[in-house]
Amino acid sequence: MNRLHLFFLALLLTVIGLGLFLYKFLMLDFPLVPDENAYTWNIEAHIGFNAGLKPIKVSLFLPQNTNNFTIVNENFISRGYGINTMTKDFNRIASWSIRRTTGPQDLYYSAMVRRVNKKKKYVSMIPPEIENPNFEGAYLEAAESLIAEIRAKSADTGSFVAELLKRITDPQPDYNVSLLLGKQASKPKMIDLAVRLFSKAGIPTRSVHGIHLREHARNIPLAHWLEVYDNNEWQFYDPVSGSTGIPDDFLVWWRGEEPLATLEGGKNLSIALSTLLSQEEAIYSAVERERIKKPLLLKFSLFDLPIQTQAVYRILLVVPVGALLLVILRNIVGLKTFGTFMPVLIALAFRETELFYGIILFTILIALGMSIRLYLEHLKLLLVPRLASVLIVVILLMVGLSILTHELGLGRGISVALFPMVILTMTIERMSIEWEEVGPFEAFQQAVGSLIAATLAYLVMTTKYVEHLVFVFPELLLVLLALTLLMGRYSGYRLFELRRFKELSRK
Amino acid sequence: MFRIARNLYREGVLGINRRNAEYTLRYNERRLYPLVDDKVHTKKIAIAAGLAVPELYGVIETPYQIRTLDAVLESHPDFALKPSRGSGGNGILVISGRSKNLYRKISGILMTRDELKYHASNILSGMYSLGGHPDRAMIEYRVRFDPVFEAISYQGVPDIRIIVFLGVPVMSMVRLPTRKSDGRANLHQGAIGAGIDIGTGITLTAVSGNEIVTEHPDTGNKITGVKIPKWDTLLKLAAQCYELTGLGYVGVDIVLDKFKGPLILELNARPGLNIQIANRAGLLPRLKLIEQLQNRTNSIEERVSYAKKHFATDQISRIEKI
Incomplete structure (x- = not known):
């Protein structure tokens, strides 16, 4: 009963999500992949x-x-x-x-x-x-002789045009050209002259x-x-x-x-x-085009929001994708991480620092923070003041790291400020408690697990196609929700459990 | 990989996902969790129901009450100081005696009274509780474990974990502290787990981590084949926890005291799965057998004898063939 209920709920969500998605894709021509040329x-x-x-x-x-x-x-x-x-x-x-x-x-x-x-x-x-070129007197003569000269040297319109332009733009123009151009030969003047000469020669220009x-x-x-x-x-x-x-x-x-x-x-x-x-992508043209025909559907679209709000949603909408990934990593693979969604937040921070520097900065900050936290252990501080001290130290470390990397000309330092420092503090605290209580090995295991999860989440969340799909088709999140709900009833083994219970399978 | 998964399923090994989805989420109502998550609370309802627990000397709820510690300690030369909502045996301090003004930990290390109070304030601030929530510290009777365990444990108190499903004890193990586990009875931290035959109360195989061992690494004594005394009382005590809490799937941790017999230490609404490794057997066939039972509300004695009959080691091979 329960299972059936869940199944139908997931099916309903999938049908709605996919239906809207297909409608927008097939009927309204919303682009499926980000359009580079638009x-x-x-x-x-x-x-x-x-x-x-x-x-x-x-x-x-x-x-x-x-x-x-x-x-x-x-x-x-x-x-x-x-x-x-x-x-x-x-x-x-x-x-x-x-x-x-x-x-x-x-x-x-x-x-x-x-x-x-x-x-x-x-x-x-x-x-x-062809307009009358209005050449008179000496100018008329100069123009006529110039045209006659060029015509003698050219075979068709193309070569005539090329030769004439060459004459006019020559840095040392001949007598006829310099007479026609006058003293100050500006570019518009040259073009003007060229148009008039072509008209005189009977070529529309x-x-x-x-x-x-x-x-x-x-x-x-x-x-x-x-x-x-x-x-x-x-x-x-x-x-x-x-x-x-x-x-x-x-x-x-x-x-x-x-x-x-x-x-x-x-x-x-x-x-x-x-x-x-x-x-802005080609999507705008689709939206603009359809808004007139079917105003209701697009009335409530993300594209109506101010650009800055849209930019926020561009990031927010990929968070569910990261969350789904974490569900898979934790419940199906069995990876251990600090905090449930901390890796997703770390992945968001990686967007600003780029992956390589992100991992390095994160590791440095955690390592420095840990050593200070373990030192604070000796001072026997109460919990909240201790957390606050670690937070202050984390921020000081971030400032120091920013200045240091900036002085070294690495240019990546500034973006470290975007790491969620409270999350960092909590990570340090949890890790050090784990370290004290269970041992360094488990603490490392979880830290590495968190980093792996954050890296994978980053890689998925920054994929251009993923970003594009969830932003242009937010209804796909319903399908994502359906998947997550179904995974909520997954009762099979976790990948890591296979190793844990391996002894029992050999019997 | 799929072959391993198939083998495990055939052996009836219960995985975390299945435990959560089909047992704890189905048989343990959320509102009942506080009964077992808070040890002071558990102790109170257990006393009210007449179940044996270690005597409670005092509870410290606010930092101000820490100074009342002195008075409590005057009358009790030895005691255990614990977080009420601790997990995994963390934050438990056992004082076995004193030397002048100093308190002797079970490891022999001496502590000043200030250090003791600092430990209490750490407990209050939530350092050892799940999620770091503020906690209470409890001071209780120090368990002197039964001499049967003397040869096979290193410091600390060995405890017996019994999984009780719908009031029927289904699987059991004893957790033996080692030097590696720092006297704690936590398998993750290096304690040894030895499966116990439900039918007889005799220890079966033992595991340290994922390895099978037969002797205690610190004392060198044989772990398997040890008969747990008062086994029937233990099973009965565990089975009673079903009525006590209403939790369908519960892990009961019991210590065997030299003087007072089996005492309930704590209950766990999400008991771990390592017990399967210690017993070298999966939980699923036993759980399914109970789920198929028509008449679940038997008396405690009937449930215990049902367990002894069906989950005894010589019977298990028969179940697995079903």
Whole structure:
């Protein structure tokens, strides 16, 4: 009866847990393994200017979806301004306007950009119109002779583009190029000239502007590229090196000759772009996508919590896995440890110190603490003051060890502070009592057992897949609970008992 | 590995998991545990039920009462000072006499009165109790063990452990202190365990650790084949602990006093499994036999005679064939 009850409870928990898990995995496409490529950047454009008394109009080009990136989530922060977004030619433009305002103004545009890998090429069958390049007088002549020269040396559009770019970016440009570029040959100017020359030569071309997405950067400089229409598709050219293709981290912001932002009615326009990489996983897109369709299920998901709380749960949710491991180690293997779940806590501390240093630091602290505790034994102190003394000594040892390792340049010392010191104190106390009462051998046995359990727990709990699975599918903890419940009725021998009773099996 | 497990199961060896899941958790109600975890408590109910226990001289409950130790000790030249909720025989101090102002431990080492009081305060602070909870110290009659054990124990007091299941004594052993165990009757600490034939009260094989021994390592005397005196009284005393506590699966620790006969020292609601090694026999067949009994509420005498009939060594081979 009892056993049946337990069995059905475990079955129920497993069915619920696995059911939810399968539903999320199969129907909602929640990723089963952590996705390494799913990076998300938060990009931000900050526009600052001084407003006079005149009506203000600010326009800003906005980044758009490309083969490499999609824009997930856009926000405009602008108090009191009217805001309007539109699409013009190949660009998206946001324009802010306000009739009356004074003083320094700050407008923000922020967006979440996610890397995607669309294989599909961006094809346009209709060749774009070519704008009039507007060369006049001596400039017209210089341009025409330059084009004629290059055309004579090139075979197709590709080689023409390469040759022209080479001429323009040459550190010692020839007569025609230096006339066209003028005295100060900046990079935007070169690109501008290249676009005009290509137009003159009848090749559709446009300039492309954007940023390279870095992990964390402020005031990112704009990068400029050329797009040349060839063989029914737009090709990217690096105007300096002449190489084709677009780098993976390049986010296209806008195209054309106009500046990123324009301002009417104010002064001192400044634009700063910044990015921040956040390793939120592809799971977000699944959550975002499904939230609209099936709001109820995802209303109560971990992804709604603030990022910092999520980070806490990322750690907390692996604790049950460690607990299950300890159940196995203690009840099925028969390993002896100090305290029931102390190894799990030690394993959590190992997360901060890394395993190798963790074990070394733990061993050093316990060894030093033990020797002091055994010395205190001679002073015949009462229990609570003795525990408090050991605690104080443990903290002093931790401070000392931190300073020492820092001075030695090991850099690992600081993280020792994350060891749960009360746990350490209790471990030292238990170990020394064991030492006194039962003998050093048993004390060592249990200490080694604890360390082995902590190491195994660490290895399991820090496995990326485990972490990912329990965080994305917390319902799997129900299955874990079912397993633990079933193990609560395990009545077979422990592995270590086989050795203990070996004498009896030989009879 | 699986072969060993199969062999052990065939021999009826009880493992910790099975003991917990199918015996202690099933037959020992949680609320009854305090009766046996606290020795002062056990002693009180045993006295009320008329069972023989070592006489209690005094209980120290607060640090203030430690000073009353003096008065208690005046009237008793020898005594044992114990934690009420100690485990594994830890924290037990036996004083066998005195020399001027000093107290002589059983090992012959002398202690000052201050050291004695320090030991008492350590007991109160929970140093020897399970989980480090504050504890009481008890002062009781020092057991002078029966001369039968003189040849086969080294200092300390040998005690007899009897596993009682549903009121029937099922297995028994005597634990003999050695030099290695520092006079303590704890198998983990190096004491020798010798199985006792339930039917006759004669010692069977003996183990030290996991090794089979036939002689006491310190005295060199033969351990096996020793007849425990007053065996029937012992069995009866153990069987009575079922009614006393209500615990279905209980380990009863009894000492054999030279003058007062068998006395209950303590009870254990989670008795260890080493008794199987000492007896070179598994507990399971005997426990299952009792579980199958229709009429469990027999009289004490009937239960004892049932045990003597079914669990005597010459009978055991018969059970195991079932």
